[in-house]
Amino acid sequence: MLRFIKEIASWTAYILSAVAIGLAINTFVFQPTQIVGCSMESTFYENDKIMVNKLIHTFRSEPDYGDIVIIDSRVNRDRTIKDDLMDSLKYNAITSMFTKEKQDVLWIKRVIGKAGDTLEYIDGTLYRNGEALQEDYIKEPMRFFPEGKVVVPEGCIYVMGDNRNASLDSRIIGAIPLDHVIGKFAFKF
Numbered sequence: 001m002l003r004f005i006k007e008i009a010s011w012t013a014y015i016l017s018a019v020a021i022g023l024a025i026n027t028f029v030f031q032p033t034q035i036v037g038c039s040m041e042s043t044f045y046e047n048d049k050i051m052v053n054k055l056i057h058t059f060r061s062e063p064d065y066g067d068i069v070i071i072d073s074r075v076n077r078d079r080t081i082k083d084d085l086m087d088s089l090k091y092n093a094i095t096s097m098f099t100k101e102k103q104d105v106l107w108i109k110r111v112i113g114k115a116g117d118t119l120e121y122i123d124g125t126l127y128r129n130g131e132a133l134q135e136d137y138i139k140e141p142m143r144f145f146p147e148g149k150v151v152v153p154e155g156c157i158y159v160m161g162d163n164r165n166a167s168l169d170s171r172i173i174g175a176i177p178l179d180h181v182i183g184k185f186a187f188k189f
Contacts, residue, residue, distance in 0.1 A: 039161035
């Protein structure tokens with residue numbers, strides 16, 4: 001009987017270790033997730049499944065222009081480690097298959113501007129620091145941009161969806177603090 005109890009305890013320890021390792025990978029390294037909404041069409045469509053590289057968040061790196069990033073849209077509050085853990089459990093491809101819950105907190109967008117950049121929309125063209133952007137990836141010409149020039153604050157990025165006319169993004173919520181960049185698109189599966 002004692003041997004049986006030791007065997008059960010051993011298997012329980014292995015299973016708990018595997019779950020802890022899986023949670024750590026999902027929270028800090030890679031996470032599968034599912035696209036919700038149409039804000040990134042024609043790049044991604046509703047229910048596309050993607051892998052997110054979370055090392056950009058873990059190591060507090062800055063994304064590059066044109067990178068497709070996952071952001072926490074709750075920009076008016078600080079992000080905590082609790083957010084990292086809870087969001088990775090709540091918003092991934094596996095749980096979304098069972099819950100069908102919409103992701104209205106984490107958004108997928110493209111990096112358009114970085115700290116210090118000046119963005120301006122003139123005659124149907126978006127300019128960054130006075131240079132017109134070549135945006136072959138957008139679904140259709142953009143109809144809305146804030147009046148005047150937008151200057152991206154220090155420690156922030158400016159993001160927009162590829163389907164500009166159906167996207168909630170920095171034009172609505174403002175610049176995104178770098179600690180609200182959760183990850184970067186790695187690949188589609």
